[in-house]
Amino acid sequence: xxxxxxxxxxxxxxxxxxxxxxxxxxxxxxxxxxxxxxxxxxxxxxxxxxxxxxxxxxxxxxxxxxxxxxxxxxxxxxxxxxxxxxxxxxxxxxxxxxxxxxxxxxxxxxxxxxxxxxxxxxxxxxxxxxxxxxxxxxxxxxxxxxxxxxxxxxxxxxxxxxxxxxxxxxxxxxxxxxxxxxxxxxxxxxxxxxxxxxxxxxxxxxxxxxxxxxxxxxxxxxxxxxxxxxxxxxxxxxxxxxxxxxxxxxxxxxxxxxxxxxxxxxxxxxxxxxxxxxxxxxxxxxxxxxxxxxxxxxxxxxxxxxxxxxxxxx
Ligand code: NDP
Ligand code: OXD
Numbered sequence: 542x543x544x545x546x547x548x549x550x551x552x553x554x555x556x557x558x559x560x561x562x563x564x565x566x567x568x569x570x571x572x573x574x575x576x577x578x579x580x581x582x583x584x585x586x587x588x589x590x591x592x593x594x595x596x597x598x599x600x601x602x603x604x605x606x607x608x609x610x611x612x613x614x615x616x617x618x619x620x621x622x623x624x625x626x627x628x629x630x631x632x633x634x635x636x637x638x639x640x641x642x643x644x645x646x647x648x649x650x651x652x653x654x655x656x657x658x659x660x661x662x663x664x665x666x667x668x669x670x671x672x673x674x675x676x677x678x679x680x681x682x683x684x685x686x687x688x689x690x691x692x693x694x695x696x697x698x699x700x701x702x703x704x705x706x707x708x709x710x711x712x713x714x715x716x717x718x719x720x721x722x723x724x725x726x727x728x729x730x731x732x733x734x735x736x737x738x739x740x741x742x743x744x745x746x747x748x749x750x751x752x753x754x755x756x757x758x759x760x761x762x763x764x765x766x767x768x769x770x771x772x773x774x775x776x777x778x779x780x781x782x783x784x785x786x787x788x789x790x791x792x793x794x795x796x797x798x799x800x801x802x803x804x805x806x807x808x809x810x811x812x813x814x815x816x817x818x819x820x821x822x823x824x825x826x827x828x829x830x831x832x833x834x835x836x837x838x839x840x841x842x843x844x845x846x847x848x849x850x851x852x853x854x855x
Contacts, residue, residue, distance in 0.1 A: 543568040543580040545597070547589035548606065556585075556606075559825035563833040583836060587823070588612040594620055602845055604832050606823050608632060608685065610849050611738040611770060624849040625835060628684045631827035639768055639820035640689040640733055643792040644698065646814065647731060647764045648675055652790070670759035672697035678729030680745070681736040681769060682708045682715065685821070689735065701725050705741075705853075723753060730758030731766065737855035738770035746774040751782045762789030768820035771796040776807060783812055794820040 544567050546556060553571065560569045570576065572593045581597045587606040594603060595618045605613050605626045613624055646652065650667065657664060677693050679686045682702035690713045694700045701714035703725045708715045716725040726732070732754060736742045746767060754763035765788055767774055776797050782788040790812040796805075799818055807813050839845055849855060 542566065542582060543570055543577070545575060545581045545584040545594070546571050547584055547586050547593040549588040549590060551587060555825045556829070559829040560585075563829050564836070583832075585832065586613050589616065591616045592618050594618075602839070604835070605849075606828055608821070609737055609770060610855060611772070613849075614854060623845050624851070625832075625845050626847050626849055626855075627823065627828055627831060628847045629827055629831045631824060632821045633685055633688050636685045636735070636768060636821035637689045637692045639794065639816070640735075640766060641692055641696065643766045643814065644675075644677060644693055644731055644733070645696075646792065647760060647790060648672060648698075652812075652814065668759070673699060674759045675699065675730050676701070676728050676755065676758065677731045677733060678703065678725045679733045679735060681734065682710055682713075683735070683737075686733075686735040687713075689733065698731075701728060726750065726753040727755060729754050729763065730760050731764045734765070734767040734769040734773050736769045736773055738772040739854035741854075742769075743772050744775050746779070748775070748778040748782060748787075751778065751787050754787075760789055762786055764789050765791040765793075767791070768794040771799060771818075776805070780806055780810070783810060790814070792816075794818055 544560060544564065546553065546560065546569060557569055572590060578596050579598050582599060582601050584594050584597065584600060584603045585606055586603055594616065597620060600620055600622050602623045602625055603613060605624065608627045610624055610626050676699045679690050679702040682690065682704040686702055687710045690700045690702050690710055694712050701716060702710060703716045703722055705717060707717050716722065734746055746765065765779065774797065779788065779791055783791065792814040793807065794816045795818050801807060807815065835845060
């Protein structure tokens with residue numbers, strides 16, 4: 542009854558404390574402290590070091606500590622057991638907060654008012670469209686994209702979404718497939734990327750896609766919000782599109798290389814708003830609760846939920 546916590550780049554202490562609290566009686570080990578590899582039942586991964594999950598003959602499942610699983614698949618020696626991803630209200634609500642926040646920052650031109658405050662300028666005479674005047678297109682209508690879509694629609698935005706297979710989200714215009722993408726982009730003023738990173742989606746946010754966005758919107762040009770994965774975006778194309786006016790602005794939470802290198806021109810670009818891949822953080826409180834519940838259900842004989850499809854990569 543051992544759980545292997547294989548994590549890179551995070552402080553382990555809060556995770557260990559929460560695991561001990563919610564899974565009493567289990568030994569919790571890390572790749573550094575692991576003893577008997579045959580005792581490990583479950584592995585918990587966030588960007589685990591390649592090979593850390595190999596040679597665990599009694600492993601039953603791998604739990605990603607986030608919604609995305611691209612960080613699990615980077616390991617070519619991954620054991621053939623179910624991979625479970627996070628689908629959780631806490632994570633979902635945090636992501637929708639980020640999407641709504643940034644949609645509103647752009648709708649209400651907050652970056653410009655920040656500048657005006659800095660310059661002590663009082664200018665009331667600036668065009669202020671209503672949310673209903675702004676067409677939002679969401680790439681990815683999954684657990685996160687569908688929730689963000691509903692919340693943006695509640696505020697009044699005119700929302701559409703795009704997925705691989707047909708989806709039905711109430712009050713949202715739903716598109717799918719290659720033709721659906723073109724149609725959605727043509728009616729999009731604010732593009733929100735909430736796709737998983739897979740071989741099919743890598744680099745999708747590129748010059749060719751930006752050129753298909755609506756050019757007749759009320760915001761003075763299309764705006765990109767990406768909180769999916771940095772690998773979805775071609776940063777050179779974003780910078781070029783910002784400089785040529787193909788894009789008006791961007792809010793980015795994820796980057797091709799993380800942490801974003803100091804030399805990246807994105808840091809100082811006046812029309813780029815950056816957050817450090819924390820649009821929706823995984824908290825030990827919520828995520829260990831989710832995993833402990835899944836383990837308890839599995840050991841009662843129930844099926845694991847939110848198991849990743851290895852063929853599609855998400
Ligand atoms: P889901 O698996 O629930 O949803 C993914 C959506 O993307 C689905 O609608 C799916 O289509 C669609 N999709 C996948 N591949 C394609 C494709 N090739 N073409 C069109 N649509 C596609 O994932 P979540 O909503 O839970 O999470 C989305 C991503 O958000 C995560 O994978 C992760 O990368 C990112 N994330 C980022 C965080 C952050 O803090 N920045 C935090 C949490 C997650 P279909 O419905 O047909 O399956
Ligand atoms: C996730 C993330 O995938 O935080 O959950 O990026």
